[in-house]
Amino acid sequence: xxxxxxxxxxxxxxxxxxxxxxxxxxxxxxxxxxxxxxxxxxxxxxxxxxxxxxxxxxxxxxxxxxxxxxxxxxxxxxxxxxxxxxxxxxxxxxxxxxxxxxxxxxxxxxxxxxxxxxxxxxxxxxxxxxxxxxxxxxxxxxxxxxxxx
Amino acid sequence: xxxxxxxxxxxxxxxxxxxxxxxxxxxxxxxxxxxxxxxxxxxxxxxxxxxxxxxxxxxxxxxxxxxxxxxxxxxxxxxxxxxxxxxxxxxxxxxxxxxxxxxxxxxxxxxxxxxxxxxxxxxxxxxxxxxxxxxxxxxxxxxxxxxxx
Amino acid sequence: xxxxxxxxxxxxxxxxxxxxxxxxxxxxxxxxxxxxxxxxxxxxxxxxxxxxxxxxxxxxxxxxxxxxxxxxxxxxxxxxxxxxxxxxxxxxxxxxxxxxxxxxxxxxxxxxxxxxxxxxxxxxxxxxxxxxxxxxxxxxxxxxxxxxx
Numbered sequence: 001x002x003x004x005x006x007x008x009x010x011x012x013x014x015x016x017x018x019x020x021x022x023x024x025x026x027x028x029x030x031x032x033x034x035x036x037x038x039x040x041x042x043x044x045x046x047x048x049x050x051x052x053x054x055x056x057x058x059x060x061x062x063x064x065x066x067x068x069x070x071x072x073x074x075x076x077x078x079x080x081x082x083x084x085x086x087x088x089x090x091x092x093x094x095x096x097x098x099x100x101x102x103x104x105x106x107x108x109x110x111x112x113x114x115x116x117x118x119x120x121x122x123x124x125x126x127x128x129x130x131x132x133x134x135x136x137x138x139x140x141x142x143x144x145x146x147x148x149x
Numbered sequence: 150x151x152x153x154x155x156x157x158x159x160x161x162x163x164x165x166x167x168x169x170x171x172x173x174x175x176x177x178x179x180x181x182x183x184x185x186x187x188x189x190x191x192x193x194x195x196x197x198x199x200x201x202x203x204x205x206x207x208x209x210x211x212x213x214x215x216x217x218x219x220x221x222x223x224x225x226x227x228x229x230x231x232x233x234x235x236x237x238x239x240x241x242x243x244x245x246x247x248x249x250x251x252x253x254x255x256x257x258x259x260x261x262x263x264x265x266x267x268x269x270x271x272x273x274x275x276x277x278x279x280x281x282x283x284x285x286x287x288x289x290x291x292x293x294x295x296x297x298x
Numbered sequence: 299x300x301x302x303x304x305x306x307x308x309x310x311x312x313x314x315x316x317x318x319x320x321x322x323x324x325x326x327x328x329x330x331x332x333x334x335x336x337x338x339x340x341x342x343x344x345x346x347x348x349x350x351x352x353x354x355x356x357x358x359x360x361x362x363x364x365x366x367x368x369x370x371x372x373x374x375x376x377x378x379x380x381x382x383x384x385x386x387x388x389x390x391x392x393x394x395x396x397x398x399x400x401x402x403x404x405x406x407x408x409x410x411x412x413x414x415x416x417x418x419x420x421x422x423x424x425x426x427x428x429x430x431x432x433x434x435x436x437x438x439x440x441x442x443x444x445x446x447x
Contacts, residue, residue, distance in 0.1 A: 001318075003311075004312070007306075007309055008157045008309055010156065012155070015287055016150060018283060039339065053394075055395065064397060071201075071203065073223070073240045073242050074240065076225070076341060076374070094252075097204065101250045101252045103372075113285055115238065119268075133316045134316060134411045159305065162302045162337075164437040192387065218353075222389045222401030223401075242401055244402045246351050246353065250391070261432060262436060264375075266376065
């Protein structure tokens with residue numbers, strides 16, 4: 001287990017932009033406010049989305065397109081560093097008008113309306129690196145070399 | 150994007166009352182403790198619920214009644230001000246005994262048992278106002294006039 | 299309503315171990331770091347899981363085995379004390395490769411990869427005790443007797 005102990009930093013509430021791409025806009029927010037580590041949570045609605053499922057045996061993401069309006073029933077995740085840049089990792093639970101629920105890794109989503117909470121973790125310094133066991137970019141206890149930060 | 154930067158205030162854990170209405174009880178808690186801005190999260194179970202889906206084209210909520218016991222698999226959202234009073238906005242993911250999962254805007258729910266977390270945001274001052282693009286009451290950067298606070 | 303007012307303590311981000319049992323590993327973390335009260339949130343993926351649904355009339359948990367890889371689309375809950383020891387209460391929303399979503403009380407799950415956030419509540423002192431109305435072990439305002447802490 002890799003454990004990073006920190007304390008709460010800035011707490012941000014944001015109304016994301018109608019029509020913008022959600023993961024991109026959270027990434028932009030992190031870059032502009034110089035957030036290196038945070039946990040995030042959001043609710044709202046999307047006009048479309050792409051949801052990922054990681055094939056644990058095949059080691060690749062399968063992506064499902066959701067081509068209709070959905071409620072963001074839940075969206076939680078974190079911000080950490082990948083190659084020295086803020087990287088948003090978020091999972092979401094979406095519900096369509098028929099009551100069908102879809103869930104997984106939020107690859108991208110077009111915002112209808114969304115309310116985002118970002119809790120910065122002031123002293124955390126978490127870097128992602130490729131993990132042999134899973135094929136995923138996970139938090140690593142090896143400090144990255146030669147990253148221009 | 151509207152961004153409100155704040156810091157953590159009080160952290161409350163609450164056991165909600167068996168038989169009470171969940172959104173109303175969280176609103177009461179916010180009013181009693183004078184919480185103007187917060188993020189919330191809850192787990193537990195409901196004996197019934199109403200879940201909303203916002204029709205993005207038709208600009209109205211469709212409400213689905215869930216007339217049976219359900220687990221609250223997730224319930225996240227926030228508290229901000231609407232017309233000077235605390236307003237709770239929460240989305241939920243519910244699961245019934247058959248394994249069916251329902252999700253959306255939590256309009257109301259009757260508590261069987263629920264454990265609530267409220268993280269106050271000490272310096273945030275977010276007001277909802279009607280938004281032309283979506284037809285929703287979203288956070289606005291226009292300060293409300295003549296609100297009796 | 300039982301309300302415990304506190305302030306934020308330590309904030310932990312953890313990469314949980316591939317192959318470990320998730321609830322057990324969070325419990326171990328709480329014990330090692332001497333965390334008495336916290337809220338938790340996680341995303342990631344499990345190779346299998348057991349999900350519980352509480353039969354509100356029959357007063358017992360029904361447990362459903364999920365014998366396949368799933369995304370942890372959401373996992374939220376808390377840590378408090380039961381008989382003087384850290385007790386993890388978490389609910390989860392899981393998604394399988396076919397797009398089916400499952401949700402409920404996370405009884406146990408085998409970690410493929412998981413990123414955990416633990417927000418300690420520094421001054422909270424919440425104890426679980428058997429509750430007559432629900433048959434569940436809920437937060438109680440009666441201080442436990444003779445607990446070896």
